[in-house]
Amino acid sequence: MTQIDCLIVDDEPIARDIIRTYCAHLPYLRVAGACGSALEARTVLMQQKVDIVFLDINMPVMDGISFLKTLKTPPQIIFTTAYKEYAVDAFDLAACDYLLKPFSLERFIVAVDKAMEKLQPAGNALVDAGESKEDDFLFLKADGKIYKVLHDELLYAEANGNYTKVRTTQHTLLPTMTFSGFEELVPKSRFLRIHRSFIINKSKIDHIEGNRVFIQNTEIPIGSNYREQFLRQIGLSS
Structure with a gap:
């Protein structure tokens, strides 16, 4: 080594x-x-x-x-x-x-x-350059259109019945896909499940207060079943 x-x-x-x-x-x-x-x-x-x-x-x-x-x-x-x-x-x-x-x-x-x-x-x-470029965005079909969304533009996603509400820096999209389907599309190293109904972009966290994460003035709850893993993922576990 x-x-x-x-x-x-x-x-x-x-x-x-x-x-x-x-x-x-x-x-x-x-x-x-x-x-x-x-x-x-x-x-x-x-x-x-x-x-x-x-x-x-x-x-x-x-x-x-x-x-x-x-x-x-x-x-x-x-x-x-x-x-x-x-x-x-x-x-x-x-x-x-x-x-x-x-x-x-x-x-x-x-x-x-x-x-x-x-x-x-x-x-x-050099070998991976092409792959990594392909991996920094995803396509979401909503409102009869197909949106190309960069990972860096994604703020959070929320389970919303048969839809998944996706909040980006520019749009609020409602693609017809399951929440678990959306979770499979995004890299787990960057997008964290912090509640049964919420996935957040770790890099977009403004601050954490109690059992809430704040992203651009939006309060997002941290589920009790997800809290320990979430803290570990951001380096705050003991």
């Missing part, structure tokens, strides 16, 4: 040691450095290639989220923090995963596996 270079960024020495110990359990991970601040990490990233950064958020001088915003071509970022409230910001910045301290070795390995999956296809980018 290819060697993966990692950088640990955390102002707490104990936290750095724990991640270093976890890395030692995975022979393909090589710790390229351990930094106590974001500014120190910037220096390391300018000097060498790093594949994964384990990044604390709450640090002095510059926090982890501000640091990530300064990187033009960031490596895979796995946030490590004691604070849940930064999760939405983290995923807006396309973080690979979000580990809540204290996290187990098992949870750490899951996060590393996610980062590895994102790193692996890089070599096949």
Whole structure:
């Protein structure tokens, strides 16, 4: 297996040691450095290639989220923090995963596996380019027309009798298809079932409050049977 270079960024020495110990359990991970601040990490990233950064958020001088915003071509970022409230910001910045301290070795390995999956296809980018372009939209038949809808335009879908109400940035469509049929059309990594009657686009979440998700001023309930899986999918499970 290819060697993966990692950088640990955390102002707490104990936290750095724990991640270093976890890395030692995975022979393909090589710790390229351990930094106590974001500014120190910037220096390391300018000097060498790093594949994964384990990044604390709450640090002095510059926090982890501000640091990530300064990187033009960031490596895979796995946030490590004691604070849940930064999760939405983290995923807006396309973080690979979000580990809540204290996290187990098992949870750490899951996060590393996610980062590895994102790193692996890089070599096949040219081969897969055509396929990935075909995969970023779908066609929906509604009102006697066929609409091409980009995944990025989809906000959420709601079960509505024999129809599925699909809300996009431009339209509200009522295609004649079952809710489960719509669920099969969209990528599960991005579109999450959070209620028996609702599927949402994870990247369009504005904020989460209690048992509700807010997307462009629309309140969407989180079903009690879906809550645990939903929190896990956005990196907020313990």
